[in-house]
Amino acid sequence: MTGAIPRYSALALLRARLSGGGFWSPLWTGRKLKDAYDVVVVGAGGHGLATAYHLARDHGLKVAVLERRLVGYGNVGRNTTIVRSNYLLPENHYFYEDSLRRWETLSKDLNYNVMYSPRGVLDLALSDGDMQDMARRGNAMRLAGIDAELLDLPALERFCPELEPRRQRRFPIFGGMVQRRGGTVRHDAVAWGYARAATAHGVDIIEDCDVQGLRTAAGVATGVETSRGYVKADRVLFATAGHTGMIGTMLGMPLPIETHLLQAMVTEPIKPMVNTVIIYVYPGHGEVYVLQSDKGGLVMGGFLDGFPSYTREGQWSRLENVVEGTVAVLPRAAGVKIVRQWAGTNDMTMDGSPIIDRLRHDNVFLNAGWCYGGFKTIPASGAACATLVATGTAPDLIKPFKLSRFQTGHLLDERGGGPFPVRL
Amino acid sequence: MSGNLRRGTRLRGETLRFRFDGRDYTGQVGDTAASALLANGVRAMGRSVKYRRLRGVLAAGPEEPNALFTVGTDPCVIPNVYAPQLELTDGLVARSQNRWPSLRYDVASLLQAGGGFFGAGFYYKTFIWPSWHAWEAPIRALAGLGTAPRDANLAPVPHEHSSCDVLVAGGGAAGLAAALAAARGGARVVLVEREPVCGGELEFESGAIDGQAPLEWVRATLAELDRLGARILTATTLVAGNGGEYVAHFEPGGLPGCSTMYKIRPKQIVLALGAVERPIAFVNNDLPGVMLIGAAERFLARYGVRIGKTLVLFANHDRAYAAATRLVAAGMRVRAVVDTRPADAVGAAAASRRAALVAGGTECLAEHAVLAARGGREVRGATIAPLATPSATRNFGCDALLVSGGWGPSVHAGTQEGGTKRYDASLGAFVATEQPAGRANAGGANGILELGAVLADGTAAGRNAARVAGRGSDASAAPTGAGDPAPRLVPFWRSPADRAGEKRQFIDYQNDTTVADLRATLEEGFIDVEHVKRYTALGFGTDQGRIGGLLGAAILAELRGEPLAEVGTSRLRPPYHSVAMRSIAGLRVDENLRITRRTPLYDWHLAHGGVLEPMDLWMRPRYYTQNGPAAYEAGIVEARRVREVGGIVDGSTLGKIEVAGPDAAAFLDTLYLTKASTIKVGRSKYMVNLREDGMVLDDGIVLRLAEDRFLATTSSGHGAHMLSHFEHYRDTEWSGRGVTVTDVTEAWAVIVVAGPTSRTALNAVLGASWAESIDALTHMAFARGLHGGQDLAVLRASFSGELAFELHCRPAIAVGLWESLVAAGLQPYGLEALDILRVEKGYLVSSELNGQTTPADLGMDVMIKLGNPCIGRDLLDRPAFREATRPRLIGVRAVDGRGRFYGGAQLTAADAPNRPCGYVTSSVYSPALGEWVGLALVSRLHAEGAVLTARDPLRIGDCAVRLTSIVHYDASGGRMKS
């Protein structure tokens, strides 16, 4: 199978140009659905594809990825492309750091340029209290071997002059914390790169295939009912992002998850003006993260829209909030125009951390609850989740993400917000 | 053209001077930058993003992908302004973008020599070695269009909110007819029109309405609408719909500045946004001088611009003949009309025009196509061939090549929020179908392109809208008219070309997406239109896919060998039209990003050296400048003074909730960890709330004012949250019971008076009438009375460890009381000193209430043991909270008594130097003790006396610390009781 897909390189591009067409072949399309697999992965988003890739590559399993719509049509292609591992809790930062290390080499591993850009992720502090909270987080990261730096105003001016940190603002900037290895990754490329690599390892990716039910016998799953018929499977993994709640309902298990919309928006392209990722959280329900894509558009996001929804239609008022924050933090951008807005559906868990665990049956698994962190964890989640599904044992890295933690109290509440995805 | 006086419907005659790319030009009042430059013979106006190809104006509206200018002079410039919308003003300075060193000579344009090498997906296959980031900076510098200003000094943009019966978007024939019908039916009508004047295609179309010339009818209609009270908002673009509310953006002159955002909530909306003309893909269809036919007609009618001397028109419909006729009439020579359809597909009216054109010397070619535009920097000719034998080419000399592949109805606004569309083969386009209640399309958006039918459709939509909005039905005669007949279009998307040629058949101009890109994309298995869009950037330009979206989908369908109806177009995203961020932010900019809440003492603090810092929406003094140059130094001075003499601090930002009613005590019992019902009238208690999951939410003092009346105070940052929390339980579990909850935060100013002289000062200020009751106050008791005729309560409570009182007074007397206390010898202190005093005494500072701590973590065992079954209690019993490694609040000090450690330092034990066992929640330099003291949350495995390392690699490195009692100062509490 591997030989069917030409290796990507500048040389290959040159050969393709000289060949005058017919040189490249499909990355993943054209595969046929078989009757039975070792593992059926439901959902061809980032996590499903990455897990399938590792199941096939690391564990030699026969895998199908069944996708209701299109490869990468969900959150993997709708996020704001930020990757970072600047988390407070050890359970989180070790996991996100594993992912960040994988991002660093992923283009080479997949032979697909996912455009990992370590331009730094900068959290802005608006008070000494913020600085202290950031120090707490950054110190924890540094002890775990993760890069973090606290920036006072002069340091901030050097790192990010475009912020004009000393400018008079309603909420003046005190300083910030930067993780320089954090940055961005081209989101669609991640889906396509994993899909291509998984296909090369024999995974069947079947689009337009809706999984409608789980067939079980004697307490174990035997396969899935789909819009293209029944597919036998020794193991089933659900990686369905915004629709996880529905999986719980299908299996008769209410989950500690609410589904919320998260918006993103982008401006017309302008010449480089922001060279890092800026995160500005201020009182009065204000949050904005802003970066500039390689095409030149300012990409922005903020808080959840504020109530459960599957519409993928963002509220204009939230867009206003995000834009208010952007203009506050980057007054120079005031005259730049918004050209596009979109939204993704986020699984929000009751402590803000993910769930990677068995679900109800011994051979049914769940990869869900990614809240704001789904995109950045794809490489780590794919590798670890594949081990869980293949061996039945969770690697240490994902052991804390058990579903039972809400019952036992082993919460991973990074922000201290409690069981309310939207702050009261 | 220069020298000839131009006449156009928009021109006012007066001459204006302006500057483009460093050269001076003149234009007329009413011109746009694009029309004035065209009139001056300027063709090249920009370069594309990817290949940096030289480009001219393609369209006459905001869908223009090429001619985007930077306007203004450094530092105040606006990038990416659509030249066809940029109104000419005297002294206007504009420049082209995306070129270096000049528009004519651009170094990066050499990239286009790479052709297919840089095609779709190119980046994904290269730059892997050594890393993308190594290549990123130069690639980023090449991308982007204009440059953001160094200073964007734009005025705040008002947002105007209103409602009406019928909102009509679009002031062309359909929109005007709809507005007229609705207004005649008695509806309150608002009409928004993107252009500075109404009329749309009536500006140039031949024909008549109700026996008048089209523009006469427009004038008459506007006059009648005005009489009927309709509101006509020109230069106003519909930008978004949001669940029944519509956002429209008034941007006169095409520049941000005096903009307004209208938020209009109509009962019904009629979308009459017309249709956008699309090009046909042929080789070099992006050369300056290639323009849409409709754009050429608009430039002629509006601004008297003759787009060339010798023209070739290329189209697949009848309208080309009407256009050619008008262009000839305006003095241009039409060398050829190239029609892709067979000769007999042409309708009667067009056929007679064709005959006249032929008689006048125009060659009219059926079943032919323009294969390529010829020329270097601009159009010099066209290569034309019969479709049956594409190799039999002929070259026609021309200086402008006008193209039209049909129209895409503007369904963008309609397909968001649940509208649907269907493919119409006779138009080769998708038209709107079912719309949600309250919304209808009219005219071009419905695929209706013939004037009479457009008027009828608009009238019907307007009548219906008025009726559904509950107004009358208009019985007067609908306008009737006839203009250019229906176009009889036969879809045609691209001219024949070889593979090399496909690399220069442009579909999305701004992003340089070509037919070759689509072919390559399909080869790699990107079949779905959504995938193709993402892979090729088709439709991602500032025109939001208006020019290339449908064309790309159609060519994709052709390459896939499937019907366009099945391939579909990619989902169009909001906003309908791009809009400047300043306009979206409205009045919430600069200092007004968020409202500021002020205590009654705000002005006093500012006038007396107070350095105010935001806390939530409040501003509170952190310190006073007379006490030191910065918070650290001043805080020490202020805190020391409190312990030595005394001081006052403004506590008015505390949240205050009055809970009243016969069931108030029982209600509060469920909301707090300990019971409120045991508090006696005239006394108070320190109380703690839990969140539903058992974590500590907030703390504060609860005063019992009467048997059935309590005043609960909350921390300043949690006031709003706590109020909602109280109200939630009042409205759910306590619904219908005898309890009321009222926010009285502003009803009481709070002045905390602390220190050894506090009682003396208070007695001096409040006078003899209060002395007895104040002297009698025991810890946590309060007295109430009047001062200066206003309510005052004096509570004896302390968070500083000193003898202290909280004065709760009506705001009217706050400043007077405060000033009297100052006169009595007490100086104000700020939050910095407050924190020092609290930490010295082991009282919680806000960082311990972080939503991650249980009451047991915070050492509240005594309160827990009382066993009050409150909210959150059930979930405190979970196993994790009983584990030996669970954190506990404890004191911390440097082992050597000299070292520094800060809040946020992680604590590690010797056996696990990289695995924190806790962290410092807060620390201060204690002036009373002469050393740093702090509070920490540390694993219970480490008890008082243990030595740990406070690790702070981000700031000051390591410090050996010892765990201590949380009370660092005056452990016996003697000072407080004095």
Add this chain to the structure above:
Amino acid sequence: MTTQTALKSLRIELVAHSPGRVLEFVAFLYPAGGAFVVGWPSAPGEVRNDAEGRPVLLHVAPARWLVPAPCDEITALVDAAVAASAGMSIDATGKWCEFHLSGPDAGRALGLSIDSESVLDGRECASVVLFDCPCVLARVSSGYAIWVRASFAVDFEAAFGRLRAPARDR
């Protein structure tokens, strides 16, 4: 680029009044029922005015009335309700600042924050947020009476001071 020149001030007058004692009366039940029929404005947003047309009792929220200037008559009404154990009276003196907005552009000024026409449709008062300030807004003969939460009042006044008519009206 000069952009501010085209904007002109609105013709409005905003006058602050310093209110004296202010009460809020809160009923235990809602709908409040028989005890509140006589003398009480009982429909949502209903207002009782005094002889001079000044609002004296405003039904601002479920089970809640604002008494901006307790006169004998209204005090008696409230006292009777308290005596009947129907609710509690809360002394909210200092919580609200009172403003009067008048002038030919008063409605348009409000329109720059909310769709006041639709908010006040079929009622005389409403609890709203104007320019980010929580308020009770009431229509009075001379324009609008507005009670603003006191901690917001300075910014509230400043917001009106900054208002300019949309540029179209230049």
Add this chain to the structure above:
Amino acid sequence: MNRLTCPFCGPRELREFEFHKTLPEPGSSPYARVYERVARLDESTEHWQHVLGCRAWLRVRRNPSTDAVLETTLLGGGAT
């Protein structure tokens, strides 16, 4: 969805309201009441507060797939 109809204030802009939570199955355990949520594509029953209006708490039934509001009722007052 851009407006909710507050039973007291009438139709108001959505931004005046704050969503609190989706309700669990009725009669759930203390754990379920706090952590679990009913997830349905066609209907969601929620608590909201008209926080920038009359401050009443509301029970809102919505269709989260279309954001259509099916019903809004006052929680408080003892009426239900």
